[in-house]
Amino acid sequence: MRRAIALAARGLGRTSPNPVVGCVVLDTAGRPVGEGYHQRAGGPHAEVNALRTAGERARGGTAVVTLEPCDHEGRTGPCTRALLTAGITRVVYAVPDPTPSAAGGAAALAAAGVDVVSGGLAAEAEEGNIAWLTALRLGRPFVLWKYAATLDGRIAAADGSSRWISSPQSRADVHRLRSEADAVLVGSGTARLDDPHLAVRAPGRHTADLRQPLRVVLDSEATAVNPDARVLDATAPTLVAVAEDSEAAHLEGLTEVLRLPRSPDGRGLRIPALLAALHRRGVRSVLLEGGPTLAGAFLAAEAIDRVVGYLAPVLLGSGASALGDAGITSIGEAVRLDVIDTAPIGPDQRITAVPRPSSALSSSPEEK
Numbered sequence: 001m002r003r004a005i006a007l008a009a010r011g012l013g014r015t016s017p018n019p020v021v022g023c024v025v026l027d028t029a030g031r032p033v034g035e036g037y038h039q040r041a042g043g044p045h046a047e048v049n050a051l052r053t054a055g056e057r058a059r060g061g062t063a064v065v066t067l068e069p070c071d072h073e074g075r076t077g078p079c080t081r082a083l084l085t086a087g088i089t090r091v092v093y094a095v096p097d098p099t100p101s102a103a104g105g106a107a108a109l110a111a112a113g114v115d116v117v118s119g120g121l122a123a124e125a126e127e128g129n130i131a132w133l134t135a136l137r138l139g140r141p142f143v144l145w146k147y148a149a150t151l152d153g154r155i156a157a158a159d160g161s162s163r164w165i166s167s168p169q170s171r172a173d174v175h176r177l178r179s180e181a182d183a184v185l186v187g188s189g190t191a192r193l194d195d196p197h198l199a200v201r202a203p204g205r206h207t208a209d210l211r212q213p214l215r216v217v218l219d220s221e222a223t224a225v226n227p228d229a230r231v232l233d234a235t236a237p238t239l240v241a242v243a244e245d246s247e248a249a250h251l252e253g254l255t256e257v258l259r260l261p262r263s264p265d266g267r268g269l270r271i272p273a274l275l276a277a278l279h280r281r282g283v284r285s286v287l288l289e290g291g292p293t294l295a296g297a298f299l300a301a302e303a304i305d306r307v308v309g310y311l312a313p314v315l316l317g318s319g320a321s322a323l324g325d326a327g328i329t330s331i332g333e334a335v336r337l338d339v340i341d342t343a344p345i346g347p348d349q350r351i352t353a354v355p356r357p358s359s360a361l362s363s364s365p366e367e368k
Contacts, residue, residue, distance in 0.1 A: 001064050001094060001121045005128050007037040007046070008066045013180040013211055014040050017282045019067055019132040023050040025088075026062040033057040045070065047079040051086045059087030066125040068097040068118070069105040080108045090115040094125030098136055131285035134305055140275040143303050145288040145295055146177060147322045148310040148348075154319040155292065160193070169346030170310040174289075175200050177308065181287035183214040183239075183278060187268075187294035188224035191217050197230045198289070212236035214283060218294065220262070220269055222248035225255075241274055263297070271301035296324035299335065304355065307337065311349045 007022030015021075015038050023046035025034035034057070036049025044052075047069055051058050063069075069079035069091065083091060091109055096118065110116045126133060131142035148166035149155050156162035164171070178184050178200045186196060198215040199207050215238040219225050222242040231238050232255050241258045242248045251257050258277055260269045278286065288298060298304050309322070328334060337353035344350075 001066070001092065001125070003032075003035065004046075004064050004066050005094075005121065005125050007035055008125075008128050011038050011040075013182075013213075016041060016132070016182045016284045017135075019129050021046040021065065021067045021129075023047045023066070024064045025050045025054040025058050026064065027054075027057045028060045030062070033061070043076070045076055045079050045082075048076070048082050051082055051088075054086070060089050061087075062090040062092065063088045064120075065091065065093045067095050067129065068093045069109065070097060070099075071105040071108045078105070078108075080105045080112075083109065084112055084114070088114065090117070092117045092120050094118070094120050094122045095129065095133075098133070130305075135279060135284040140272070140279050140303070141182065141283045141286045142305050143275070143286045143288055143298060144177065144181070144306045144308060145298065145304045146174060146308045146310075147295065148174075148312065149322045150312055150314040150316050152315050152317065153321050154316040155322050156320040157316050158318045160320075165312050165314060166310045167312065167346035167348050170312070170348045170350065172203075173310070173345050173350065175202065177287050178213055179211060180285070181213045182283040182285045183216050184287045184289055185216040185218065185294075187290040188217070188219045188221070189291045189293055190289070191219060191224040191229065191231065193291075195230050196289075197233075197235070199235045207235050213287070214239060216241065216278070216286075218269055218274070218290070220246065222246045222251060225251065227254055241269055241277075243269060268293075268297050271298055271303050275303060292320055292322060292324035294324075295322070296326040299323065299326040307351075307353045307355075309351045309353075310345065311351060313347055 004022035004024045008020040011020040018041045021038045023036050024032055027033045034050045034054025036046050038046045047065060063083055071078050071080045091114055106116045134142040150165055184198045190196060199212055200210045201207055202210060215231050215236055217225055218241050220243045225240050238255045239258055240251055240255050241260050243262050244259045248257050260273045263270050336356045338356040339351060339353045341352040
């Protein structure tokens with residue numbers, strides 16, 4: 001199962017709106033004879049790829065899968081049918097499939113006489129598919145907020161300069177996060193100050209050859225994105241979200257424009273409406289790269305599922321902080337986090353944490 005989980009991770013950023021899935025096939029003696037993973041949406045599922053490499057050696061054997069095999073006819077046939085046709089007699093899966101249309105694979109296999117076992121390394125397998133599972137359960141994309149800061153929590157100096165607080169290694173790691181996300185999102189402040197490109201870059205590879213996420217800019221008044229903005233080039237698709245009552249005629253024909261209601265306090269756009277719109281277009285994961293104002297708005301909307309902070313061994317003493325106003329006025333209202341990973345990235349420390357407990361993981365956009 002651990003090998004299947006590692007295989008599934010190879011599909012990150014390429015399978016949306018489908019999950020990442022890995023599969024290992026064992027022969028009758030318990031020896032691995034085939035493996036595969038879901039490589040892209042619309043392509044063969046992990047079980048089919050693993051069975052192809054196993055061939056006849058799969059007959060009478062075991063399939064170890066990170067997600068319950070599907071039992072529906074979509075762009076590809078049911079994995080249950082493929083497993084039965086291949087002669088698999090035992091299936092071990094980690095996480096039940098919560099999709100109404102695809103669930104029931106375990107029951108269908110058991111009804112056909114296959115020995116079915118569930119739950120092996122379920123927590124690890126769920127973590128590998130956390131973005132897809134969150135989006136499915138909540139009806140909105142999984143949101144990961146990324147920021148880079150000094151040890152005293154500053155993301156820019158007093159004069160506004162911020163390049164570069166973090167190391168080249170940390171910046172390269174951010175491109176990994178971008179490559180795994182369906183969309184990268186910034187606000188008008190970042191668009192105005194940095195003119196970001198928001199594309200995935202990798203040493204020695206042209207950006208056009210890389211899988212690129214949707215670039216999203218929240219520009220309430222439609223004043224931050226100019227016709228010559230780098231984010232409007234042909235490298236990747238771009239969506240500019242503006243207020244319903246803003247004048248955005250100058251953007252028509254240059255990029256896709258999404259009109260959204262303003263937030264109740266009149267500052268910015270309504271975050272749940274944005275996430276619902278992104279979910280409808282197939283976005284299952286969002287990398288939030290905006291500044292402190294946008295991060296505060298997402299936190300206030302309980303729409304941050306994970307935080308990745310790159311802390312550089314630097315002190316500034318003044319300047320912008322990583323997080324803006326999130327509606328928190330007392331220590332009792334503080335959002336507590338559980339740290340799930342720490343790792344050195346060059347001279348920096350990368351800290352990954354999740355809200356504890358997180359109402360963001362129990363509320364859909366419609367409930368906000």
